[in-house]
Amino acid sequence: MNTKRISDKMEKLLNTQMTREAYQAQVYLSYASWPGVNSFSGIATFxxxxxxxxxxxxxxxxxxxxxxxxxxxxxxxDAAPANPKDIGDCLAKILKHEINNSKEIDKIVNLAHEEKDWATFNFGQYFVTEQIEEETLINGIIDKYNLTSTEIKGNTNLYEMDKDLTNASQ
Incomplete structure (x- = not known):
């Protein structure tokens, strides 16, 4: 009995997104290792x-x-990209990845709407909301980074930012 309730096109798009999420995890893993070995354990933990x-x-x-x-x-x-050159570069690259991921989630939601696949449309809303939260969070961290990095006196500001990120929401 065939119980498939998504189109072949949607199945392919969802599989592509699943692989993209695995890649995103790989990027975060790589980018977390980099500050970890550079004495920014809070950023690594985040x-x-x-x-x-x-x-x-x-x-x-x-x-x-x-x-x-x-x-x-x-x-x-794919392998994760090369290490960032500094924390600002790391955050900018993460934001770019999140924005690109948001565009791909939009494709799933748009196709679900076109196909009147309301179950997948509803499922996709979780990811739409998640991406809004992620972009907002990373933008806020970039704002804090920009504020703290303009007056570097012995890296005190970066140290304080690093401590703040240890307890930042996931």
Whole structure:
């Protein structure tokens, strides 16, 4: 009995997004390791937390595909990009990744709307909300970084920012 309740096109798009979430996790893992070895453990902790969140997103999509009668395809992911040159560069690159991810989530929601696939449309709203939160969070951190990095006196401001990020929301 065929119980597939998503289109082939949607299944492919969701599988692509699942792989993208795995890649995002890889990026966060790499970017978390970099400040960790450069004595910014708070920033590393913050980024490791986001790595876990991206993996949860990947699993959430995998489960959704399978629950709707599709078949999740586990594919290879690209290597993470080169280490950033500094914390500002790291944050800017993370924001760019999140903005690009938001555009891809929009494609899923748009297709769901076109196909009148209301279950997937509803499912996609979780990710739309999540991306709004992520972009807002990273933008706020970039704002704080810009404020703290204009007056560097023995890296005190960066040290305080690093401590703040240890307890920042995930």
């Amino acid at each position: 980024l490791y937390g986001h790595m876990h969140e991206e993996r949860e997103h990947m699993f959430k999509i995998l489960k959704y595909i399978n629950d709707r009668g599709g078949s999740a395809k586990i594919e290879a992911i």
